[in-house]
Amino acid sequence: MKVHEGSYVNGAWQPVTTAESVAVVNPATEEVIAHVAAGSAQDVDAAVRAARAAFPDWAATPPARRAARIAALRDAVAARADEIAATVTAELGAPPKLAQAVHVGLPVAVAGSYAELLATYPFEEKVGNSTVLMEPVGVVGAITPWNYPLHQIVAKVVPALAAGCTVVLKPAENTPLTALLFAQAVHESGLPAGVFNMVTGLGPVAGQALVEHEGVDMVSFTGSTAVGRRVGALAGGAVKRVALELGGKSASVLLPGADVAAAVRGSLANALSNSGQRCSALTRVLVHRDRYEEAVAVAAEALAGYVPGERLGPLVSAAQRDRVVGYIEKGIAEGARLVTGGPTPPLARGFYVSPTLFADVTPEMTIAQEEIFGPVVVFLRYEDEEDALRIANGTDYGLAGAVWGEPEAATAFARRMEAGQIDVNGGRFNALAPFGGYKRSGIGRELGAHGLTEYLHTKSLQF
Template sequence: MTAELGSPLKLSQAVHVGAPIAVAGSYAELAASYAFEEKVGNSTVHLEPVGVVGAITPWNYPLHQIVAKVAPALAAGCTVVLKPAEDTPLTAQLFAEAVHEAGLPAGVFNLVTGLGPVAGQALAGHEGVDLVSFTGSTAVGRRIGATAGAAVKRVALELGGKSANVILPSADLAKAVNVGVANVMSNSGQTCSAWTRMLVHDSQYDEAVALAVEAAAKYGERMGPVVNAKQQQRVRSYIEKGVGEGARLVAGGPEAPRAQGYFVSPTVFADVTPEMTIAQEEIFGPVLSILRYEDEADALRIANGTVYGLAGAVWAGEVTEAVAFARQLDTGQVDINGGRFNPLAPFGGYKQSGVGRELGSHGLSEYLQTKSLQF
């Protein structure tokens, strides 16, 4: 994982391998306890495997994204053809070896490597595939969805995000800012659900910016590179665009922090306004935008003011206050006062962040279809 993606070894062990182990375990338990049959009046409803699943996975969390699709598909009784990202195919090869050693019958799990526009598109359009599950950019998701839709086949899409981290005035500001910065810098910012927009009340704005600058400085030596040269250039161009549109660069910048490797400096922008490119588009790098708001209505308008709706966070002195705000967010997941990752909770987005859910029982149901027998 570290050699392919560039993530620091501790992150590879704790997150890139730790999370998929937890997810795989959760589906092993769910497969044994899930109600694949239910009685409804004079009918018996059977939940049956959808059939052949075409799984197309990204490079940013290579093993986690594979397991988040393959484990529920197998638990549902489906067979799988996996097309991993071309940047991280070796993780998938090792996973295939593990599947073989575990004794799955030949043909239940299948691995096809290749380029997305070639192998991925061919898999999505193949008449032998009953459901396409894709994780990646919204732009590619549109093409996959169009291909699947033309063939009238099931599709699950987990796409981009521009998640808001809303810090209400009653919150523990230092904790909210520090955890918020850590969230954005983790995995070198290559996380679709990262809280890349930090929303702070006018009265606390300057203090929050100072805290964020201080927090970002700790990540210079701790972050790995981004995945490749193209990604490095993409992130740097967004940073340049932020400067060009008038945002105030308070940490980091477009210059590469090291002579070797695809590194990007932990970057923080202040005085970001909602319409700026860096507040609207997914950068997929270690770049945080800090926006100010006047009141809760203003914060809600800004938080919901993108085409995305994947994740987010709300911080407040009282949980009830944070929950009341979170319920108004157009997003699939919200962490309250730093809530921890839960492998049993559904993950997926509103709006252009996707269609369907992964993880837990909701993730399993994506791979099932219903048949009712009347008596």
């Protein structure tokens, strides 16, 4: 069993100040596969001090040189692709193909996009009699979740570095092994000491210490809305900049002109990817009453192909499995029609949940309002487009969505949805487009030029 006892601070691995550790569990086998250090507030302080000391030189480094270091980091991550993919499978449970294509492929592409963006990003521009400067915020505290352990790290750390900020990362305690591999790639890339630092540990200890530290200028957090509120309150109380990427309850709307079979299958592929453990999952499917039963039948047939242990991986932990099962039981209790799946474990071992489809769901039901974060999809009827829009927008969240139908009608409907990123007729994910939400889905944007801007102050000089 692997035991990792240190944090990465000031360009080297350092022992932490406590004897505490966090167990890493393989969710497919339920076996402990490693222990990592549980860093303390003192360890966070050392990391922040290192980041603060490194900031002036890194901020003054020309964008072209920062781009070269980020390109080297991308290459170092890509060189470890097989090891990272296997680690994501071991600690998250992602099927191997998904681990390679998405959990490694996407962050490598995102890192490369920032190396390229630095060649054209307008850090300085003329506006009338003013020169507008974009300057790095300072030391960034990045707190990342477990569902996309490498992508979420890259989506925060790399744009922060591109902006000229220095970073202290606190990765999720469920999936720290992937973060350790990222730190090793950073070390190999030749990034100056102190520019990137990492402390593993628990959210209420290391994470809170990072948010509260007076040496941190900005906090970027991805996770649940409940924890995000706490992070936002702490950071706001200290008048720090904060970026929050939180929960979702995204709707996929099938307009009357939609290809029902293609729309249903596309919605399910999105909703069940990563075992439904994604904040942008299209977990609410809205269908006109005249095509409703047809759509439910297509969904039931399609779900048969999502076999637990094969195409569908486990949930990350026993606690997450129990949470999702609790929502399934709540849906049954509130009167939704259970079409496929249910609360019974599909396998004797591992934190698996059967892909579950509910029909006859009404907008006020718990399973139609709260984020479940598992392989559970609910189908709702609507009467007309105004009713569909009311239902689609009728949650506290506004992260993502989808619309299917005649192109002009689908685009017009998408413009009226209260969400930050909407796919029209199966539009592909774009790593250069801004990602983030409305309402309680968060504050700020990640990816592309908008993601870089999050880590910059704006200054104007008048002449």
